Amino acid sequence: xxxxxxxxxxxxxxxxxxxxxxxxxxxxxxxxxxxxxxxxxxxxxxxxxxxxxxxxxxxxxxxxxxxxxxxxxxxxxxxxxxxxxxxxxxxxxxxxxxxxxxxxxxxxxxxxxxxxxxxxxxxxxxxxxxxxxxxxxxxxxxxxxxxxxxxxxxxxxxxxxxxxxxxxxxxxxxxxxxxxxxxxxxxxxxxxxxxxxxxxxxxxx
Amino acid sequence: xxxxxxxxxxxxxxxxxxxxxxxxxxxxxxxxxxxxxxxxxxxxxxxxxxxxxxxxxxxxxxxxxxxxxxxxxxxxxxxxxxxxxxxxxxxxxxxxxxxxxxxxxxxxxxxxxxxxxxxxxxxxxxxxxxxxxxxxxxxxxxxxxxxxxxxxxxxxxxxxxxxxxxxxxxxxxxxxxxxxxxxxxxxxxxxxxxxxxxxxxxxxxxxxxxxxxxxxxxxxxxxxxxxxxxxxxxxxxxxxxxxxxxxxxxxxxxxxxxxxxxxxxxxxxxxxxxxxxxxxxxxxxxxxxxxxxxxxxxxxxxxxxxxxxxxxxxxxxxxxxxxxxxxxxxxxxxxxxxxxxxxxxxxx
Numbered sequence: 001x002x003x004x005x006x007x008x009x010x011x012x013x014x015x016x017x018x019x020x021x022x023x024x025x026x027x028x029x030x031x032x033x034x035x036x037x038x039x040x041x042x043x044x045x046x047x048x049x050x051x052x053x054x055x056x057x058x059x060x061x062x063x064x065x066x067x068x069x070x071x072x073x074x075x076x077x078x079x080x081x082x083x084x085x086x087x088x089x090x091x092x093x094x095x096x097x098x099x100x101x102x103x104x105x106x107x108x109x110x111x112x113x114x115x116x117x118x119x120x121x122x123x124x125x126x127x128x129x130x131x132x133x134x135x136x137x138x139x140x141x142x143x144x145x146x147x148x149x150x151x152x153x154x155x156x157x158x159x160x161x162x163x164x165x166x167x168x169x170x171x172x173x174x175x176x177x178x179x180x181x182x183x184x185x186x187x188x189x190x191x192x193x194x195x196x197x198x199x200x201x202x203x204x205x
Numbered sequence: 206x207x208x209x210x211x212x213x214x215x216x217x218x219x220x221x222x223x224x225x226x227x228x229x230x231x232x233x234x235x236x237x238x239x240x241x242x243x244x245x246x247x248x249x250x251x252x253x254x255x256x257x258x259x260x261x262x263x264x265x266x267x268x269x270x271x272x273x274x275x276x277x278x279x280x281x282x283x284x285x286x287x288x289x290x291x292x293x294x295x296x297x298x299x300x301x302x303x304x305x306x307x308x309x310x311x312x313x314x315x316x317x318x319x320x321x322x323x324x325x326x327x328x329x330x331x332x333x334x335x336x337x338x339x340x341x342x343x344x345x346x347x348x349x350x351x352x353x354x355x356x357x358x359x360x361x362x363x364x365x366x367x368x369x370x371x372x373x374x375x376x377x378x379x380x381x382x383x384x385x386x387x388x389x390x391x392x393x394x395x396x397x398x399x400x401x402x403x404x405x406x407x408x409x410x411x412x413x414x415x416x417x418x419x420x421x422x423x424x425x426x427x428x429x430x431x432x433x434x435x436x437x438x439x440x441x442x443x444x445x446x447x448x449x450x451x452x453x454x455x456x457x458x459x460x461x462x463x464x465x466x467x468x469x470x471x472x473x474x475x476x477x478x479x480x481x482x483x484x485x486x487x488x489x490x491x492x493x494x495x496x497x498x499x500x501x502x503x504x505x506x507x508x509x510x511x512x513x514x515x516x517x518x519x520x521x522x523x524x525x526x527x528x529x530x531x532x533x534x535x536x537x538x539x540x541x542x543x544x545x546x547x548x549x550x551x552x553x
Contacts, residue, residue: 002221028346051323055325056328063368070339070361071342071358180522
């Protein structure tokens with residue numbers, strides 16, 4: 001009973017906030033609705049017993065990715081009239097993306113209906129090996145059966161990361177950085193001079 | 206507790222519902238009281254370190270000071286700036302306050318005394334703490350004012366930076382404990398060093414991790430010396446500049462609830478949680494939650510102590526510490542800890 005109520009609550013909120021993401025006029029509201037959608041999707045995953053994925057969804061997407069989105073969007077000075085002017089121009093492209101997404105959904109549903117794969121059920125009896133927790137099951141698969149794919153994904157990410165760093169890194173010569181270890185190593189006798197000036201004469205430092 | 210309500214003739218689901226609501230109240234109400242008292246304690250400790258008296262007028266020893274402050278804030282007029290984004294402006298403090306309470310669901314107060322004994326407990330804590338930034342960012346943006354916005358930018362950058370190293374530190378703990386469940390982590394610390402000391406902190410490989418966790422916890426909760434988001438000399442009062450009345454109080458309480466949560470995490474992950482400090486049968490006569498509360502109180506004292514004595518970091522120094530010191534060192538320790546555990550056959 002509680003699970004059914006929770007399922008419909010999460011599902012309805014996911015769809016509602018996804019729709020609101022698209023229809024909000026203000027981009028900041030869009031991002032916040034997107035976060036709400038992520039959150040409710042995580043709730044749905046908890047209901048099917050995939051609590052590890054749910055937590056990762058929140059940590060990665062809500063905690064990191066969406067914060068960066070919000071960061072960028074908040075700093076933009078957005079001209080709404082200009083945005084609406086671009087609507088007609090980009091409409092065919094949008095339709096194309098929508099068509100691709102619908103086709104993917106249909107393929108996925110077809111695979112499911114043909115019985116090629118099983119999904120979790122709302123009462124928590126998902127297709128997880130009995131006696132192993134979520135994390136152990138995923139870990140065993142990832143570091144056992146799919147080890148090479150996992151390593152390959154890691155390598156690709158590493159290459160992407162290094163690429164991004166190399167592209168954006170530049171040696172600044174016009175700024176003075178702080179060398180903390182050098183500052184700490186500095187002693188009073190090398191930083192200060194004790195001069196005994198004669199009265200009435202200037203001091204040279 | 207569910208079983209108890211079932212004996213009163215409720216169905217299983219209703220009994221679960223009622224017992225969960227009772228559990229939430231049992232955690233949230235004492236927590237609010239603790240926050241009120243801890244604000245008083247905080248001020249008393251700063252006062253003592255500055256050779257002042259601190260609050261001593263309202264009630265005996267000034268004990269009721271926080272309640273008087275609460276009443277004052279409650280009676281203030283709620284001001285909503287006309288140029289603000291009203292919906293978000295009002296939601297932001299609610300988010301901060303709720304998130305500060307949410308993570309307490311998985312903190313074990315005693316053996317089995319935990320509201321949600323889930324096996325991804327630590328990930329849940331990480332997920333909730335990563336949500337904390339939204340209250341701040343929304344407040345900064347919705348206020349439509351310069352200084353709150355600067356503060357919100359600082360807060361989000363700061364929290365994201367330190368969450369990375371906190372993640373690596375927690376991985377070390379999880380590797381050693383072999384579970385994400387917080388109760389399991391506490392059990393794994395029983396007699397951890399020489400079979401007598403309860404706590405990962407006495408372990409030479411995990412002690413540096415604890416030091417870094419303590420410092421990262423201060424940065425994550427924006428406590429001094431990392432309270433750049435509310436640096437009065439630069440930012441008026443930070444992201445809550447435009448807030449008044451109960452909305453301001455929500456930030457205030459939420460901030461202290463977060464600090465208490467960090468203290469509780471320190472106690473649970475490194476100092477043996479509700480276990481006594483030494484694995485001696487006599488010490489187990491004292492109930493576990495008393496040990497737990499003592500440890501939390503001790504860590505709160507440390508937080509206050511640091512706030513009273515350490516000057517504020519500059520922003521670039523804060524970023525340097527997070528990215529150039531803590532991140533590589535915690536990553537190195539992940540390698541060291543997992544290497545040691547593999548070499549000693551911990552996982553067999």
